[in-house]
Amino acid sequence: MVIGNGSTNGQSRKNGNRRRNGKPSKYSAFSLLRHGLSQGADWPRAWREHPIRASYDVVIIGGGVHGLATAYYLAKNHGITNVAVLDKGYLGGGGSGRNTAILRSNYLTPEGVRFYDRSMQLYEHLAADLNFNVMFSRRGHLTLAHNDSSLRTMRWRAEVNKQQGVDSDVIDPNEIAKLVPYLETSPNTRYPILGALYHPPGGIIRHDAVVWGYARGADANGVHLHQNTEVTGIDVADGRVTGVRTRRGRIATGAVVNCTAGWSTIISDMAGVSMPVTTSPLQAAVTEPVRPFLDTVVVSGTLHVYVSQTDRGELVFGASVDPFTSYSMRGSLEFVEGLAGHVLELMPALSKMRLLRQWAGLCDMTPDYSPIMGPTEVDGFYVDVGWGTYGFKAGPVSGEAMAECVATKRTPEIIAAFPLSRFDAGELVGEKGAAAVGH
Template sequence: MHPTNGRVNGHHRRNGTPRYSAWSLVQHGLTGAEWSRAWRAHPMRKSYDVVIVGGGVHGLATAYYLATNHGIRNIAVLEKGYIGGGGSGRNTAILRSNYLTPEGVRFYDRSIKLYERLAADLNFNVMFSQRGHLTLAHNDASLRTMHWRAEVNKLQNVDSEVIGPDKIKELVPYLDTSTTTRYPILGALYHPPGGIIRHDAVVWGYARTADANGVHIHQKTEVTGIDVEGGRVTGVQTDQGRIATPVVVNCTAGWATLISDMAGVRMPVQTFPLQAAVTEPVKPFLDTVVVSGTLHVYVSQTDRGELVFGASVDPFASYSMRGSLEFTEGVAGHVLELMPAVSKMRLLRQWAGLCDMTPDYSPIMGPTEVEGFYVDVGWGTYGFKAGPVSGEAMADCIANQRPPEIISAFGIDRFLQGRLVGEKGAAAVGH
């Protein structure tokens, strides 16, 4: 593949990425012809203008927007495993913008807007399904928080409202909205723009288009050190050799503190496992994402028909990504309290990912005290929602050497200055 428009391997290109005709698709199916690589494997250069550590949605989006919005193309994305194999491949891909603080609502709403047009921008179907998002309230305190969030959302022109049990029952007939349950449903925050997306498609789309714009993606390349001289970044050490660069961007999840420590920058972050599980596929019946903060559970149904379950992070800091029986028993019990009719469904598998939690449940974004070292970390359980806007904002920050207003509240200096952006009321369960 060549990063220019025209014909490549017999296929037309659009915006630098291949576009296959219906006939070419049939030809491939009938003849078994080899498909073009979605992104290429390049020899590593001795120097790059920007080195991004982390080949997930945040790292790839940052590279994509640097190339397309700012014309910076001499970029390396370093991934110690394979593209999308970390948090981007282990999340449950729920999107929403109904957060609690004005800063958070504006930020995530911009991300939803970018997601809405992402398939067209990348010329790749990311399968975004805006099916609506329900956050249930089981007591008076939760209901007050839902009203609070709804008003903050409305002030930011985000579609959210508090609805009662009758409306909830119309949206999700299988929910038990009776008053005799252990945790009766008093109401819910309804957010129509929310939904689910195909997380691997998002990663592949960003990687393919970044590659077409000249970005070098290096898989199986582990960062072992960051060179700092005189208070500024000069290079990156990897298991494939040294790269000279004036700019390093830490876009890792789970390993954010390790990478930042290499540059001498301390992060107020703790890492916790987050577990999820999926059932056998059944005929679609759940059109809306359902979240319960009281029960610490959320559930959605994929386009293939599986139910995807999740909970809050494990109660202990760890780098383990093994599932536990305690999680399975807990999430199954809580889901059955909400929807008893799914009791016959079989659980197929479970997994875990790593979440970097900050004290105020908001990310850390922007420059650090080391010149040329930028961070886009601390995403907890809500990083995939923010992929596009984070990439756009970090690209702006790097190109113009100052944080844009949309991320100005998320700088690392807020912890020293007491300017916390408290999102626990909207992010404690994570979805």
């Protein structure tokens, strides 16, 4: 696990937790207990509340990891601090708080592999960068192959990964059994495991910690974070953005970044920009905590299921998006029944575990399963949308790239393959083989 508190020296970090300048730290165990019993009355706020200004240089719509990362890197990397992040609810209340927080970069296309690998690099050092423990844990990532076709795809992905310098290889059932002893690797099962794509750098992270870390970092750099501020319209005149209308008043601005998930088409329609995106629910569930036994993230595209274990011992399960378009975020019995059956195909020993809760989020799916990023035909209106089931993995690199795009008014090379115009030009970036239920 990578833990950071802003210090690059391990020994000084260790000592600094106990004493500062020869004096006991105010955050000692007794102090923390006192704060907890007082219900945190004198805790400093992680980020501040500000009145909304009449104008901002940049307005970012969406207070999840993508929007907050964009704001943070605009301020940190480019010195643009007159920035507002607007969210109709609370920060991290959308897709960033409803995902299963699995990280990987073993995608199918060279463009996708390079992109997600940069995000992994940023995630690995994010705790130190933000001075906030985001609880990144490198576990390794297994994508199982149950038939010859899947195995060919795994070999294809492995070769693309290697060419891009990403650690990824196909392993056989014996090696899989050593990594995950609880997996049913017998050849006599209904869905025999023929092999797997093993990606050692993959892992998990604490999703709310990432949101809080970016929010605190953006606030410290002067960005204004406005919760409970729903956008009702975007003003466009002579082909360029002039302002944003909210339920708390109008904001003048020359740059708007759409970083929403679920409602991305609604926001883009406000600016007169049409996008080929459909929205579907994605459900997940979690079990009671048990003794840690699953060190690796396990994914089966054939069974449409993925599972990992948190540091608290819970098993987190998920599947593919629901087979219909909807804005509903209600769980369903059908999902739980199907999920449980597929999980038990892989790990029969889990039959006695109890499911604690389930939830759903919204996924914006593009035709080629790749995002839409960069400027649009409306001057000053930028999009960072269409993330399907894999947006959280891309949070840091998306923020870094979109900040550069807005600040320089040039599209960074790392996102040059993902413009909105690719659908008219027929230059699709087909990631379905690694993103449909790739988690």
